[in-house]
Amino acid sequence: MTDNNSKMPIIMIGHSFKYETEATLKLFFNTARFTFSADKADAVGGDYVYTEISGDGNVTVSVCLGGDAETETCNIAVDAEKKDAEYALCRLLFEILVRKTGIKPPWGLLTGIRPVKKVVDMIRQGKTEEEICADFGTKYLVTPKKIRLAYDTAVNQLPILDRIDSKAASLYVSIPFCPTRCSYCSFVSHSMDSAIKLMPEYISALCRELEILGRIVKETDTKIDTIYFGGGTPTSVSAKELRTIMEAVEKNFDLDKVREYSVEAGRPDTITEEKLRVIKELGAGRISVNPQTLNDDVLKVIGRKHSGEDAVKAFKLARRVGFRNINTDLIAGLPTESADSFRNTLDRMIELDPESITVHTLTIKRSATLFETGSENISNPASKMVDYSVPTLMSHGYLPYYMYRQKNTVDNLENVGYAKKGFESYYNIFIMDDTQTILGAGCAASTKLLYEGNRIERIHNYKFPYEYIRSFDKLMEKKEEVIECLKKIKYIQPR
CATH class of the missing domain: 3.30.160 (Double Stranded RNA Binding Domain)
Known part of the structure; x- marks a missing residue:
């Protein structure tokens, strides 16, 4: 089977x-x-x-x-x-x-995507570390290593959760384009070759949505807490196009009170000095440079058009431009990657000294090209890679601060964000803990509305650029619910 x-x-x-x-x-x-x-x-x-x-x-x-x-x-x-x-x-x-x-899933019976949220809730209920660990071990059959990881992540996350402003909202901006589609990717992203003719209309529609959201935020006197540009790969667009979108954010939202502004620069083959300077000039202080691996052979297998050295150069370029908060993403378990190769990648990234490193585990989704050869990944050494990453990162001052799990992940493992103290991403924690309203703008973006009593309502934008453009006016009719939510969150009581 x-x-x-x-x-x-x-x-x-x-x-x-x-x-x-x-x-x-x-x-x-x-x-x-x-x-x-x-x-x-x-x-x-x-x-x-x-x-x-x-x-x-x-x-x-x-x-x-x-x-x-x-x-x-x-x-x-x-x-x-x-x-x-x-x-x-x-x-x-x-x-x-x-x-x-003969398989013993390390997370036992836990199948949800947020095991740390369960730990956080138990800590807030007054349960001791011993009680929590015993509950996870005896009831859910979680292995001691994963219990330890979940508990440590919760402890590192709690001080940030305690400072959350539930009366504020965060903003997610979607730029769902990539130079090419990676074989493991299940996100709604579109290659630049097929999307280039839609780009002017897409950017125009996105800027219109940002204007509408900005007006709603001002009318309801809502503070924007964090901003996150995701995709796709936001830096797939030109420097001029990126400037247009970021200027729309600057024009329509008060950035003075924003605690964190992140842009996924993402793939090294899309990063240029001009784009980095635009990002920095227009207010984003946190970026991601995501090689996934530094092994050139593996990069070719997954459909990347850059080398490991290109990723190193992109990281160093970001430093020269002046970024002092850089995240890097790696994936454990990529096709043909060995445990030694992964260790080499992780060690080299640590030498570059980023402020945070996120270790994902390969997930084989039905919408990804890799799903067709999913059975070939059964003997994937992902668990060895993850087992190496946890103590190695922690010994270098990177602490786990957010975590999520997905279905169809190799070896039933997890995705963990590690950061140096003070460089944890607020947005990543908020999106995982479901404790703040998040306004989504752009194709495939999702708006998450948080109501009193932790009730959540979601509004999904159209998945494909042509749908988003064609049905834009119909989509904007849903903003009435956003207005009602933002009026009500001012009365949410802090935890």
């Missing part, structure tokens, strides 16, 4: 935990496909998973792999809460799969 073309039947009787069941299975078969039914007759021959919760509280899970079936049962109260029934079923499924596959 490691072949991404396989379809394993999942039989569900007496419950509706489709998402939870699939998420647990993905811990063991991260590129497999599944079919779901409520027909017991499907639990015959081949590989299958049978799950049932009976009316008298009996929970039954049976897994058949390679013709060999194993069944486990337990009993829950008839009036058990939904979350308890879900936990009982998923734990049985998890324990059977550990035995049958």
Whole structure:
């Protein structure tokens, strides 16, 4: 069941935990496909998973792999809460799969993207470190190394969360273009070759949306806390086009109170001195230079058109231009990358002395080209790479400050941002903790509206540039909800 073309039947009787069941299975078969039914007759021959919760509280899970079936049962109260029934079923499924596959997912039963948020909540509830670690170990079956990482990340994050301004909002600006599409990429991004003719109209529409959002922010007397330019690769556009967009931000928002202004310079083959000077001149103090790896052979495999040396030169250029807060992104587990090659990349990046380093783990998404060869990554040494990165970065003064997990990640690992003290990205923490309203502008951007009681509403912009341009006026009609939210966040009580 490691072949991404396989379809394993999942039989569900007496419950509706489709998402939870699939998420647990993905811990063991991260590129497999599944079919779901409520027909017991499907639990015959081949590989299958049978799950049932009976009316008298009996929970039954049976897994058949390679013709060999194993069944486990337990009993829950008839009036058990939904979350308890879900936990009982998923734990049985998890324990059977550990035995049958020999795989022991390091994050245990945790399938959510924000394990640190769970730790933060428990700390705020007054639980001790020992209680939290015990809960993660015995209830969720998380390994000691991952418990330690999650707890340390939460501790480093808390002082920043305590300073969050829930009455403010952050701004995300989307420039969804790249020189080429990397094989691992699942973001909505478009190559410059195909998008070049849309660029003038796209930038015009984006600047109009920034003007509309700016007017809403002023009318509701809302402070903008952080600004983040993402993509794609924002520096895919020309220096002149980048200036136009950043001037629209400067014109329509009060930058004097902004605590953090970040631009993902991203791919080294898009970084020029002229673009860097535009970014710095127009107020952004934090940038990312993202080589992903310094191994030239791996860069070719993933579809990058630059070398490792190009990445080093881009980083040094940013320093010469005057940037004193630079992040670099690396990916553990890229195709053909060895553990030694990754270690070499990480060591060389540490020598460059960036203020923060983010270590992602390869995620094989269906929308990425790499998904078609997903089964080839089963023996990927990503875990060795991640195991090296944690103590190495911490020994050089880089502390974990934010983390998230994704489905279909190699070895069920995680993405972690490390930073020197005082250089943690506020925006990255806010987006992961869901504790501040974020206004999204541009194609594929998402606006996240935070209401009293941590209720969240999302407004999604159109995914593709031609849709965004064509349906711009219709999209702007949704801004009424933004106005209502910004009026209400002034009454949100701090935690």
